[in-house]
Amino acid sequence: MNFINNFEVALNGIKANKLRSSLTMLGIIIGVAAVIIMISVGQGASKRISDQISSMGSNLLMVSPGAGQGPVRGASGNVNTLTLEDAEAIAGLSMVAGAVPELNTGATIVYENQTWTSQINGTTPGMQVIKDWPVSSGSYFGDDDVQSASLVAVLGQTVVDNLFPPGTDPVGATIRINKLAFTVVGVLSPKGAAMMGQDQDDAVYVPITTVQKRMLGVNNVRTINVQTETQDSMAYVQTSIEELLRERHRITGSKTDDFSVLSLTSVLEAAETATGTMTILLASIAAISLLVGGIGIMNIMLVSVTERTKEIGLRMAVGATESNILNQFLVESVVLCLVGGFTGIITGAAVAWAISKFAGWPTYITLYSILLSAGFSAAIGIFFGYYPAKKAASLDPIEALRFEK
Amino acid sequence: MSGKTVILLENVKKIYQLGETRVFALKGINLTIREGEMVAVMGSSGSGKSTLLNIMGCLDRPTAGIYYLDGENVSQLAKSRLARIRNKRIGFVFQGFNLLGRTTVLANVQLPLIYAGAGKKEMAERAKEALAWVGLSDYLEHYPSQMSGGQQQRVAIARALVNNPSLILADEPTGSLDSKTSIEIMAVIQRLYLEKGITVIIVTHEREISQYCRRLIKLKDGRITEDTPVMNPRNAAEDLAAMPDEGEGQI
Numbered sequence: 046m047n048f049i050n051n052f053e054v055a056l057n058g059i060k061a062n063k064l065r066s067s068l069t070m071l072g073i074i075i076g077v078a079a080v081i082i083m084i085s086v087g088q089g090a091s092k093r094i095s096d097q098i099s100s101m102g103s104n105l106l107m108v109s110p111g112a113g114q115g116p117v118r119g120a121s122g123n124v125n126t127l128t129l130e131d132a133e134a135i136a137g138l139s140m141v142a143g144a145v146p147e148l149n150t151g152a153t154i155v156y157e158n159q160t161w162t163s164q165i166n167g168t169t170p171g172m173q174v175i176k177d178w179p180v181s182s183g184s185y186f187g188d189d190d191v192q193s194a195s196l197v198a199v200l201g202q203t204v205v206d207n208l209f210p211p212g213t214d215p216v217g218a219t220i221r222i223n224k225l226a227f228t229v230v231g232v233l234s235p236k237g238a239a240m241m242g243q244d245q246d247d248a249v250y251v252p253i254t255t256v257q258k259r260m261l262g263v264n265n266v267r268t269i270n271v272q273t274e275t276q277d278s279m280a281y282v283q284t285s286i287e288e289l290l291r292e293r294h295r296i297t298g299s300k301t302d303d304f305s306v307l308s309l310t311s312v313l314e315a316a317e318t319a320t321g322t323m324t325i326l327l328a329s330i331a332a333i334s335l336l337v338g339g340i341g342i343m344n345i346m347l348v349s350v351t352e353r354t355k356e357i358g359l360r361m362a363v364g365a366t367e368s369n370i371l372n373q374f375l376v377e378s379v380v381l382c383l384v385g386g387f388t389g390i391i392t393g394a395a396v397a398w399a400i401s402k403f404a405g406w407p408t409y410i411t412l413y414s415i416l417l418s419a420g421f422s423a424a425i426g427i428f429f430g431y432y433p434a435k436k437a438a439s440l441d442p443i444e445a446l447r448f449e450k
Numbered sequence: 451m452s453g454k455t456v457i458l459l460e461n462v463k464k465i466y467q468l469g470e471t472r473v474f475a476l477k478g479i480n481l482t483i484r485e486g487e488m489v490a491v492m493g494s495s496g497s498g499k500s501t502l503l504n505i506m507g508c509l510d511r512p513t514a515g516i517y518y519l520d521g522e523n524v525s526q527l528a529k530s531r532l533a534r535i536r537n538k539r540i541g542f543v544f545q546g547f548n549l550l551g552r553t554t555v556l557a558n559v560q561l562p563l564i565y566a567g568a569g570k571k572e573m574a575e576r577a578k579e580a581l582a583w584v585g586l587s588d589y590l591e592h593y594p595s596q597m598s599g600g601q602q603q604r605v606a607i608a609r610a611l612v613n614n615p616s617l618i619l620a621d622e623p624t625g626s627l628d629s630k631t632s633i634e635i636m637a638v639i640q641r642l643y644l645e646k647g648i649t650v651i652i653v654t655h656e657r658e659i660s661q662y663c664r665r666l667i668k669l670k671d672g673r674i675t676e677d678t679p680v681m682n683p684r685n686a687a688e689d690l691a692a693m694p695d696e697g698e699g700q701i
């Protein structure tokens with residue numbers, strides 16, 4: 046008996062009982078779809094984080110005021126300790142590629158009769174180098190604008206979309222922020238959503254001195270973003286910054302720092318590891334449903350073997366060997382699982398797509414999740430199909446022929 | 451009839467172990483059947499007819515004794531070897547037809563060829579040939595449930611002969627049929643040995659059926675008690691021709 050014959054016999058077995066075959070497959074379809082969906086949701090989350098890491102630029106350290114643990118905690122402490130001079134001093138350290146201070150405030154922006162509330166980020170031209178964020182139109186403001194606290198603004202794409210009619214180039218237009226008239230000098234190329242879904246394009250960049258002097262009337266900066274020259278020098282630069290600022294802020298002995306230096310990349314990497322763990326967890330839960338589907342296959346195959354006892358006896362009488370019968374039922378269950386697995390992959394991909402489309406969650410279907418589910422369903426077919434197939438093959442032909450339903 | 455021995459049984463015994471008790475289904479059978487014979491096996495229920503037929507058909511192995519099929523000792527061959535032998539040399543006809551219900555007549559007849567490893571085209575050709583031989587060329591795509599008992603048994607005979615066996619074994623082939631249909635089936639079975647020279651062994655309860663055979667073996671309690679030529683062998687085709695065309699055929 047050749048393989049094609051064997052395969053056809055198995056296929057006919059499936060076709061002969063379409064309803065039961067499809068119900069059997071349903072378990073596998075749901076299981077595989079669940080695995081695909083869960084992995085794609087998890088992968089979507091970690092892809093978003095890794096995108097965020099790369100969008101932030103590499104080798105970044107963040108200096109925040111206060112002794113807090115992170116940028117958010119620090120904000121509630123003593124917030125006035127960092128200055129522009131601190132940033133300049135940090136920029137002068139060795140292995141530092143750039144130090145960019147930032148000070149932001151929320152404000153309502155008005156253009157003609159349109160208004161939009163957004164984040165106003167005061168910064169220096171170094172920002173676009175550190176964040177690797179080019180303009181799509183116009184240009185970034187220069188150092189001289191920072192020197193003179195000019196009323197110039199670079200807009201994120203979302204701000205443009207909400208203030209200007211479609212198709213107009215905002216460069217050269219005058220917008221009002223807190224009653225101050227700013228000239229738009231550039232538009233940033235769209236960057237997309239960051240981690241946690243905040244829209245990075247919903248921001249306006251202006252010279253930091255403008256925010257300090259003209260808008261808030263303060264002298265401090267909110268944070269200083271530092272880029273090191275190499276990945277390896279990050280720890281070294283972090284220590285140098287700490288030493289430098291302790292000296293500048295006259296913190297001696299065991300007094301606590303009034304600032305903190307944090308590697309954002311490492312925070313996000315930790316978050317990435319956490320989502321990776323979550324992905325595995327989600328996938329394992331989904332895999333359990335696949336396992337249940339597999340047990341369903343075994344159950345149906347056992348029923349099928351019993352129901353077809355007489356057929357098995359007849360096949361043996363006309364010359365089927367034990368391995369012929371074994372293969373017939375094994376191929377049958379593997380085909381059921383593979384067809385179910387394939388349908389499940391398509392269903393899962395469709396649902397994952399729908400989730401990102403309608404619920405706005407990022408999902409990301411990886412080749413490995415597809416290969417994993419395909420391999421897993423084939424394995425389930427063999428594993429759970431083997432026992433019923435073996436049972437069928439070891440029937441005694443005479444007993445089987447005598448079997449009455 | 452040539453003298454070649456198809457079946458040679460030497461003191462064949464079959465003992466079933468049922469818990470504590472042992473059932474002696476066959477108590478030492480010695481039997482020679484030559485090529486082209488048509489043998490009826492009779493005996494009361496439980497006398498061991500089916501057991502004997504199953505051993506001769508390589509579906510079962512004797513507990514003791516030796517079975518030579520075409521001169522080869524097959525009494526203790528491995529199951530897979532026995533399956534090959536059943537496939538190549540033996541055809542079975544059962545009382546209950548044993549057709550696959552969800553499969554067409556053509557596919558049913560092809561079944562033994564699947565396990566012989568035949569190609570698709572060859573399978574279809576040979577199955578059609580066999581079905582033509584039993585007079586069912588017009589029923590290739592029918593399903594068994596759409597056919598009468600006699601027609602179904604003819605499909606089963608076509609299936610038994612499709613792989614050109616040298617031996618056809620039938621366990622009460624007319625047991626589920628009315629008497630006229632039984633004679634029709636006997637006519638087909640007689641043609642197997644008249645036209646194709648196939649050795650045929652039939653287990654039957656009915657004296658009338660045994661009269662269409664040439665040799666009669668009687669079993670009692672697992673032993674052969676009688677082994678005689680059939681006195682007035684009948685020709686089923688002639689009997690059918692002599693019967694009225696309509697009405698319930700009676701003998």
Ligand SMILES: Nc1ncnc2c1ncn2[C@@H]1O[C@H](COP(=O)(O)OP(=O)(O)OP(=O)(O)O)[C@@H](O)[C@H]1O
Pocket residue numbers: 466467468473474475493494495496497498499500501502
């Ligand atoms: N698998 C088995 N296990 C135990 N005993 C069996 C088995 N098969 C047959 N027997 C016994 O062997 C004896 C012969 O059985 P067999 O089926 O050969 O009889 P038979 O002549 O074909 O009867 P019938 O005319 O009713 O078909 C009986 O006593 C039966 O009970």
Ligand SMILES: [Mg+2]
Pocket residue numbers: 499500501
């Ligand atoms: Mg019997």
